[in-house]
């Protein structure tokens with residue numbers, strides 16, 4: 410999702426020499442393949458949007474996979490970039506790297522000030538390691554390797570896998586399926602009370618390309634919309650977008666995760682960037698680009 414939004418943004422800004430590889434062409438877990446690719450191509454700048462990503466259940470159960478693969482992808486690309494002489498790199502961390510009991514909104518200074526949320530600790534540890542590798546190469550070797558910390562994202566090319574997706578795409582899909590089947594109720598995981606912040610992925614891509622063009626060389630920086638809503642409010646917005654008219658039921662036996670996750674994006678907002686896609690418009694666009702809508706249009 411993030412990679413394709415970056416490509417859209419870069420192409421819209423006129424960048425033509427984009428080096429893009431699928432997993433089949435370059436497995437980022439393969440260190441010698443990654444080092445060889447970077448040494449041959451010597452990119453001027455690298456955006457690391459690749460990662461093993463998933464929702465709360467996948468993070469909590471595939472713990473070893475999430476830790477190992479994200480450590481490996483980050484280490485291969487960041488160290489490989491340094492060895493290949495690439496001076497500029499942007500690394501995508503995640504809002505889950507902040508402590509579970511972090512003061513809200515979560516400012517960049519709160520990183521590593523307390524224990525992490527247990528359900529996604531392995532993923533967060535790997536992301537923190539990547540961020541620290543960037544920071545350390547910046548300090549030790551003067552590389553311009555920066556990290557961005559986005560809020561929860563949604564938009565085109567989101568992951569709608571029933572067992573492995575984040576809350577917003579999971580809700581969109583399930584509301585669509587409930588409407589198609591005419592289900593009288595839609596069960597939502599958790600109590601509905603946790604609060605979350607969402608950013609439309611093209612707004613993130615615009616922020617990142619702007620930072621790159623401005624030559625930002627500072628510490629890790631939060632990128633969020635600046636406001637949050639409860640999962641209950643999100644579910645209501647989703648069913649209204651999808652046109653599902655059944656009842657919402659909240660299953661409090663399922664895990665809620667961290668109670669609140671709002672980024673303090675004041676440093677990013679001070680650069681002049683601000684998101685332009687509100688939740689209602691963003692949900693509509695996400696819905697229109699979802700795989701089932703594309704399939705309907707193709708039929």
Ligand SMILES: NC(=O)c1ccc[n+]([C@@H]2O[C@H](COP(=O)([O-])OP(=O)(O)OC[C@H]3O[C@@H](n4cnc5c(N)ncnc54)[C@H](OP(=O)(O)O)[C@@H]3O)[C@@H](O)[C@H]2O)c1
Nearest residue numbers: 410411432436437438458459460462501503559560561562
């Ligand atoms: N989604 C969010 O809400 C969110 C929020 C904050 C931060 N972020 C960060 O943004 C970044 C991108 O997230 P996303 O949502 O765009 O994830 P995504 O849609 O799952 O994209 C991840 C990409 O990484 C590729 N990849 C994974 N393992 C690979 C490997 N071994 N070799 C080559 N490619 C590999 C995947 O390829 P395949 O398609 O072949 O699997 C996929 O294209 C992540 O670092 C994530 O932490 C995301």
